[in-house]
């Protein structure tokens with residue numbers, strides 16, 4: 129504070145902000161190096177300019193994949209249902225995010241069908257059923273313990289028959305280092321293609337915003353098993369900053385689509401790059 | 411990570427030695443590597459800083475400047491220091507209450523409900539107790555059902571009241587129920603909450619004040635990053651909890667949050683969760699956790 133010129137102290141503070149937001153050492157060094165370069169070029173750079181540059185640099189890591197930032201909840205226009213398969217490790221907020229997303233799509237006048245693909249965790253189907261009732265959308269489910277691939281198959285069949293616009297398929301939470309469970313996910317994905325050849329159209333990986341560097345490994349392994357195509361970051365209503373997605377988005381070229389900011393039905397937002405970056409500095 | 415680090419340190423110091431002697435500056439540079447490794451393992455960056463400067467003092471004190479294998483010595487010092495920090499007295503659960511009341515607390519999705527079931531099963535099968543599980547999460551969709559499924563799977567009764575919306579009343583009624591029916595441990599599952607949610611923090615503080623638990627446990631996801639210290643501090647300020655439960659250690663996270671939390675609140679880590687099944691519970695070993703954080 130009070131500094132007008134960028135020196136080592138300022139850069140140190142910057143490093144602290146990034147590291148304490150879970151941005152990670154590698155990405156932080158990348159950002160700091162780029163800023164040092166610019167400082168070297170422009171010796172009279174002040175801290176005010178620095179803030180702008182910093183935001184640009186971070187946003188730059190996100191921007192390549194987050195071009196044309198969506199500002200609303202939309203799905204691409206197409207024939208037949210748009211299928212979103214939701215995956216992630218245990219307890220990150222998959223089921224809740226599906227409930228909130230169903231609400232948004234329904235408000236847009238879209239016909240939504242939920243698939244209760246978590247047949248494993250205690251009362252997982254009941255939880256999704258409550259969300260379906262709350263939001264007022266269809267749900268396809270089977271008994272606990274049944275084959276999730278079979279639930280996915282049923283869900284798509286039903287969605288096609290009902291002429292639905294969107295399918296949101298829930299899956300059981302699983303740690304990415306469990307080979308059998310990851311193979312199961314690949315199978316669930318494959319089965320859907322028997323009904324809709326290019327389904328799922330989106331594989332959304334849900335990351336808990338308070339997760340640290342392990343999120344990298346999550347992104348890597350889920351991508352290997354299911355070709356993740358978008359990210360949702362949850363629980364950003366707390367004090368965690370969710371900075372790890374910057375590195376992930378940069379490294380894996382996966383766009384961040386939504387953020388979760390609470391447990392209520394309205395607590396889902398379309399990801400906004402500059403607001404997200406701003407949240408690091410307040 | 412740390413296996414490589416040992417090599418790296420040895421190499422770095424060796425090269426330096428060729429050019430004369432290892433200086434304090436060289437040691438500081440090397441410790442920077444260690445600090446980075448700790449931050450990569452999700453140790454809070456401030457704690458990593460403090461930790462490495464302490465390790466530096468030790469290293470200089472133990473003559474790392476003149477040893478033949480400085481990398482090895484440094485690694486050993488770091489590992490020992492880490493183990494000591496995470497250790498302390500191994501305290502089990504205080505089960506002397508009549509009944510003993512155990513209150514679960516933590517963020518959303520950290521593993522409270524699952525751990526409540528595991529703990530009930532552990533106390534029943536390993537400690538010959540008669541536990542009662544209590545459903546005090548009145549918010550999350552199907553939270554009560556979830557606890558009932560969990561309770562049934564381990565053969566432990568679950569007390570719930572779907573009409574009652576006050577967790578204080580539910581837990582008090584559950585304790586009376588336990589006294590009347592010969593249950594000697596009462597495990598209260600609560601809703602997940604954020605530390606910044608004033609209303610929800612007051613709610614659990616009220617439950618805590620009303621039931622005066624022998625054990626208040628803070629359940630934390632071992633994949634948590636830098637925010638772990640804020641959350642642990644805030645929960646501790648409100649509940650002065652007795653111990654920490656680290657869940658989801660069956661993953662491949664390094665779990666640096668364990669060190670951060672221990673440093674910040676100085677409360678023992680009592681159990682770890684190592685899977686979704688009811689048997690996946692283990693006591694906490696500081697030295698294993700140190701190895702894990704260091705990637706050894």
Ligand SMILES: Nc1nc2c(ncn2[C@@H]2O[C@H](COP(=O)(O)OP(=O)(O)OP(=O)(O)O)[C@@H](O)[C@H]2O)c(=O)[nH]1
Nearest residue numbers: 218219220221222223224301363388389390518519
């Ligand atoms: N504060 C907050 N809580 C959230 C958010 N999203 C989800 N949660 C809570 O996190 C907890 C876990 O959410 P779930 O939707 O059950 O998570 P999941 O990934 O489906 O969990 P599993 O199916 O068990 O793997 C619940 O208590 C949710 O209410 C969010 O954006 N903010």
Ligand SMILES: Nc1nc2c(ncn2[C@@H]2O[C@H](COP(=O)(O)OP(=O)(O)OP(=O)(O)O)[C@@H](O)[C@H]2O)c(=O)[nH]1
Nearest residue numbers: 218219518519520521522523524602658683684685
């Ligand atoms: N792999 C693994 N999964 C776990 C472990 N402990 C809990 N889980 C899973 O994590 C998810 C969340 O667990 P819950 O017990 O519902 O968490 P909670 O803290 O009660 O969640 P809320 O009530 O929503 O705050 C579930 O999918 C559990 O099966 C563990 O040690 N290992």
Ligand SMILES: [K+]
Nearest residue numbers: 364366367368
């Ligand atoms: K936040």
Ligand SMILES: [Mg+2]
Nearest residue numbers: 222223246252
């Ligand atoms: Mg779920």
Ligand SMILES: [Mg+2]
Nearest residue numbers: 522523547553
């Ligand atoms: Mg729970």
